Amino acid sequence: xxxxxxxxxxxxxxxxxxxxxxxxxxxxxxxxxxxxxxxxxxxxxxxxxxxxxxxxxxxxxxxxxxxxxxxxxxxxxxxxxxxxxxxxxxxxxxxxxxxxxxxxxxxxxxxxxxxxxxxxxxxxxxxxxxxxxxxxxxxxxxxxxxxxxxxxxxxxxxxxxxxxxxxxxxxxxxxxxxxxxxxxxxxxxxxxxxxxxxxxxxxxxxxxxxxxxxxxxxxxxxxxxxxxxxxxxxxxxxxxxxxxxxxxxxxxxxxxxxxxxxxxxxxxxxxxxxxxxxxxxxxxxxxxxxxxxxxxxxxxxxxxxxxxxxxxxxxxxxxxxxxxxxxxxxxxxxxxxxxxxxxxxxxxxxxxxxxxxxxxxxxxxxxxxxxxxxxxxxxxxxxxxxxxxxxxxxxxxxxxx
Numbered sequence: 467x468x469x470x471x472x473x474x475x476x477x478x479x480x481x482x483x484x485x486x487x488x489x490x491x492x493x494x495x496x497x498x499x500x501x502x503x504x505x506x507x508x509x510x511x512x513x514x515x516x517x518x519x520x521x522x523x524x525x526x527x528x529x530x531x532x533x534x535x536x537x538x539x540x541x542x543x544x545x546x547x548x549x550x551x552x553x554x555x556x557x558x559x560x561x562x563x564x565x566x567x568x569x570x571x572x573x574x575x576x577x578x579x580x581x582x583x584x585x586x587x588x589x590x591x592x593x594x595x596x597x598x599x600x601x602x603x604x605x606x607x608x609x610x611x612x613x614x615x616x617x618x619x620x621x622x623x624x625x626x627x628x629x630x631x632x633x634x635x636x637x638x639x640x641x642x643x644x645x646x647x648x649x650x651x652x653x654x655x656x657x658x659x660x661x662x663x664x665x666x667x668x669x670x671x672x673x674x675x676x677x678x679x680x681x682x683x684x685x686x687x688x689x690x691x692x693x694x695x696x697x698x699x700x701x702x703x704x705x706x707x708x709x710x711x712x713x714x715x716x717x718x719x720x721x722x723x724x725x726x727x728x729x730x731x732x733x734x735x736x737x738x739x740x741x742x743x744x745x746x747x748x749x750x751x752x753x754x755x756x757x758x759x760x761x762x763x764x765x766x767x768x769x770x771x772x773x774x775x776x777x778x779x780x781x782x783x784x785x786x787x788x789x790x791x792x793x794x795x796x797x798x799x800x801x802x803x804x805x806x807x808x809x810x811x812x813x814x815x816x817x818x819x820x821x822x823x824x825x826x827x828x829x830x831x832x833x834x835x836x837x838x839x840x841x842x843x844x845x846x847x848x849x850x851x852x853x854x855x856x857x858x859x860x861x862x863x864x865x866x867x
Contacts, residue, residue: 500716509598515557528557542568545589574589575589600674606718616716625712628674628711631718633797639726649720669697671696674697758785759813
């Protein structure tokens with residue numbers, strides 16, 4: 467067991483070194499200057515806003531997209547699948563305050579596919595007036611220059627699909643803080659590391675910029691209507707078609723203020739399950755890139771050897787300092803007060819849910835219970851494992867289920 471403890475500690479040190487590489491890569495990426503192009507090259511844009519329910523700070527999030535400093539025409543298309551969705555009242559109220567910005571509401575077909583978000587997005591895409599489309603989630607807030615910056619990057623770099631690094635902002639509860647740290651100090655730098663070190667463009671659908679014509683060339687939303695990780699699959703499809711995928715230097719702000727720890731665990735367990743069905747080495751790498759968790763495991767396996775306990779404390783402090791630095795670098799504002807001392811808890815909780823994500827394939831997404839297959843292909847959730855086994859047994863012997 468002591469040998470295993472030393473191996474785990476060695477892996478923790480490797481993970482910490484990789485974390486350092488991610489910090490350097492992220493700083494270099496975020497400090498890249500935005501290209502300068504003539505304003506006449508900025509194309510008209512349709513902003514697609516699929517809605518479902520009233521997200522935290524929904525009104526302020528929507529207002530941020532109406533208040534874009536963009537010299538070309540742009541419009542906002544809201545999409546819902548239910549006529550009584552409470553988000554509609556908020557969208558109508560916000561749109562009424564900006565009569566100069568064209569906007570409209572469309573009703574999407576909820577039966578278009580297994581992925582509720584894609585089904586909703588399809589209605590918005592079909593209603594868009596312009597070819598250039600910016601899709602962003604309802605919990606995303608944009609700085610006034612966001613649209614100008616991302617369109618400039620796409621045009622200047624001859625890109626076809628642009629994805630933004632996602633950072634979490636606004637935390638007031640413990641659960642929101644955990645979520646925001648995971649986004650700002652793991653997800654965002656992880657995307658940069660994948661691109662700059664391994665040459666893999668990871669697309670996150672919180673905010674994506676693309677042309678409708680390019681989307682149709684790779685199969686359209688029909689190609690991803692039954693997969694959960696539609697953003698990742700679209701990114702791979704664009705690359706396979708020889709279309710350039712860009713990771714923007716401009717961040718998209720995911721607003722989390724009052725969410726619970728349970729919400730944090732549920733959300734990131736779902737993301738881990740997606741990675742487990744998309745790329746097994748990457749899923750294993752999630753655990754291997756968590757020095758705090760690996761050092762804790764080494765301490766436990768060693769039988770609480772004080773040497774490993776000291777190593778755990780030191781690695782945890784170094785990792786926490788790195789998290790604090792990354793959070794300030796990616797989103798521009800530091801954690802406040804006692805939140806600064808809670809970042810190691812996020813690493814430990816991610817360790818706790820990792821084994822669950824390795825074996826469970828049940829998810830609840832936008833109120834719908836589903837099961838994940840390989841490549842995050844979706845199918846209806848047909849119950850827990852014992853029930854599924856009994857049902858298959860009945861089918862095998864020809865008995866009614």
